[in-house]
Structures are given as structure tokens and as C-alpha cells.
Amino acid sequence: MKFFQNLFGTKKIIGINLNISKNAVMDMKDSTHTLQDKIESDLKKSPDIVDRRILMRYEKRFIDKFKKIGNLNQKCPYCSKAYQSLNLGEKKCGECKKTFFVQKRVQDMGTVAVMLEKKPQFDLQWKATSQIKKFKFFLPNEYSYIEKQLQGQGKKNLQSGDVMHSLLNAYAKNSLNAGHYELYMAFIFHKAELMRSQQRFAEALECYLYVYFLQSNLPDNEANFSQNLSINEELRQQIAQLLEFGNIQIKKLKDLFDYAIKHLNVFNESSLTISAHKSYSLLMKEFKEEDANKEEIKPMRSFVLYTKAS
Numbered sequence: 001m002k003f004f005q006n007l008f009g010t011k012k013i014i015g016i017n018l019n020i021s022k023n024a025v026m027d028m029k030d031s032t033h034t035l036q037d038k039i040e041s042d043l044k045k046s047p048d049i050v051d052r053r054i055l056m057r058y059e060k061r062f063i064d065k066f067k068k069i070g071n072l073n074q075k076c077p078y079c080s081k082a083y084q085s086l087n088l089g090e091k092k093c094g095e096c097k098k099t100f101f102v103q104k105r106v107q108d109m110g111t112v113a114v115m116l117e118k119k120p121q122f123d124l125q126w127k128a129t130s131q132i133k134k135f136k137f138f139l140p141n142e143y144s145y146i147e148k149q150l151q152g153q154g155k156k157n158l159q160s161g162d163v164m165h166s167l168l169n170a171y172a173k174n175s176l177n178a179g180h181y182e183l184y185m186a187f188i189f190h191k192a193e194l195m196r197s198q199q200r201f202a203e204a205l206e207c208y209l210y211v212y213f214l215q216s217n218l219p220d221n222e223a224n225f226s227q228n229l230s231i232n233e234e235l236r237q238q239i240a241q242l243l244e245f246g247n248i249q250i251k252k253l254k255d256l257f258d259y260a261i262k263h264l265n266v267f268n269e270s271s272l273t274i275s276a277h278k279s280y281s282l283l284m285k286e287f288k289e290e291d292a293n294k295e296e297i298k299p300m301r302s303f304v305l306y307t308k309a310s
């Protein structure tokens with residue numbers, strides 16, 4: 001009995017590594033080229049053509065959810081009576097006696113007065129943009145190298161986001177060409193994080209879904225794939241948060257999932273162990289509970305109408 005427990009039940013599978021460590025990057029840079037043939041056969045020769053309208057539909061949905069909430073003019077959001085105190089927190093209006101709250105909003109850091117019933121969405125807006133992994137300082141040498149390169153190309157008004165995108169793209173590509181597929185996946189994960197910090201939520205979700213697909217194929221840093229049925233906790237959290245923010249069910253996300261794989265996947269299907277289709281069903285299973293919680297309550301059918309007709 002114990003044997004079976006160990007085999008099937010109790011042993012916790014360790015989630016895949018999505019961190020970028022200095023050592024992993026050094027290893028990648030030092031890698032010898034013994035795996036070139038394998039890598040060559042793993043990578044797609046040409047990218048697929050995609051229809052961006054799918055992505056734009058989701059982008060619009062997120063933009064709607066990210067609308068600024070509250071007023072900046074120190075007035076009760078219900079009856080517009082002015083209030084004096086600048087303290088943050090819950091308040092009760094002296095005029096209409098209703099409760100509202102005063103808080104900083106994430107879009108412009110303005111102090112706003114918000115209706116109590118808007119609080120859940122207000123909190124989700126904060127959540128969706130916070131807890132971004134701070135990767136900027138992981139690779140300071142690489143960062144300044146890329147920055148100089150871009151400056152050398154005559155790029156003006158360089159933002160740190162631009163440098164980060166270039167860095168992540170360049171090092172993702174290098175990792176790929178060195179057969180360091182796991183590290184490649186970590187760079188894509190951080191790309192998703194960067195996009196989320198720039199409030200490009202649909203693109204971030206697209207990247208997270210692609211990372212999910214990759215992790216179900218358990219890539220390593222020697223150009224191998226195997227299978228993985230568990231989800232990395234951090235990845236799970238980020239996907240769950242965006243789904244909650246957009247009020248989206250995984251079971252209705254197939255179009256974006258397929259789009260993500262078509263748009264981002266660089267590997268030949270024949271090299272992978274788990275298909276996009278299988279990976280999506282695993283994801284649906286993983287988020288079954290969250291999906292059910294988002295189920296709309298259908299109005300009761302009127303029995304009266306039917307009995308009368310008969």
C-alpha cells in the first residue's frame with residue numbers, strides 16, 4: 001500500500017523553476033554547441049500567421065475593467081456633499097449618511113472617493129498591477145549592455161521598459177539557441193510580468209498561457225522535454241489574478257489559448273510531449289473551481305408559463 005501511495009499520491013511534485021538566476025544565465029552563455037542538431041530540429045523554421053483581433057477583444061475587456069474609479073474633488077460619491085478630512089479609509093457622509101471610502105487609485109495615484117460597492121473592482125485593479133517581479137536588478141550588467149546597444153542604434157527617450165523588453169527578447173533567444181529551454185521559459189514568464197506592469201493585460205495573459213503550455217512540456221536546460229501535470233504556484237497565481245480581474249473563465253478562453261500558442265510557440269509539435277489541446281484540458285481542470293465560482297446564476301424558469309399552456 002505504501003508503495004502505491006508514494007507512486008501516486010503523497011509525493012509532491014516540485015513546480016518548474018521560473019526564476020532567472022545569475023548562474024543559470026552564466027551557464028547558458030558558457031554552453032558548448034554539442035546540442036545543435038537537436039535544437040535545430042526542435043525549433044520551427046517559420047512563424048505562424050495570426051489574427052490579432054482575438055487579442056484586441058481581450059484587451060478591450062481589460063481596459064473596461066481598468067477604468068478609473070472614484071472622484072478627485074473631495075465629494076461624497078453618492079450625494080456630492082463636500083468632505084473636509086484628507087485621511088484615507090472608510091467615511092460616513094454627514095449629509096446622506098452613506099458609507100464610502102477614500103483611497104489612492106493605481107492609475108494616477110490620485111486620492112479618490114469611491115462608492116462602497118465599487119471596492120471589489122477597485123481592489124482588483126491594484127492587485128492586477130502589483131506584485132510584479134522585480135527583475136530589473138537581477139542582471140545589471142546585461143541591462144546596461146542592452147541599454148548601450150539601443151543608445152548606439154540612436155534610440156531616443158529610452159524607457160526602462162523598452163530596455164527590459166529588448167533584454168528579455170535577446171536573452172530568451174540566446175537561451176533557446178543554446179538549448180536552455182527552461183531558462184527560455186523563465187524569460188517569457190518575466191516578459192509577461194513586464195507587460196502586466198505596463199498594463200498590457202491581454203498580452204500578459206497570452207504570455208502566461210504560453211508559459212503554462214511550456215511548463216506542461218517540462219523543458220530542461222539540455223534541450224529536452226518531458227511531461228508535467230502540475231502547475232507552478234507563482235504562475236497559477238498570476239493567471240488566476242488576471243482571470244479574476246477580467247472576470248474570465250478558462251473554459252471560455254480557448255481562443256486566446258490557441259492564439260497564444262500559434263503566436264508565441266517556437267517549437268515543432270513533434271518535439272513536444274504534450275499537445276496544445278491536452279495542455280488546455282489540463283488548464284481547464286486546474287481552474288475548475290474558479291470557473292464554477294464565476295458561473296452566472298441563471299434566472300429561474302417560470303413553471304407557471306408551461307403548465308398554463310398545457
Ligand SMILES: [Zn+2]
Nearest residue numbers: 076079093096
Ligand atoms: Zn453623501
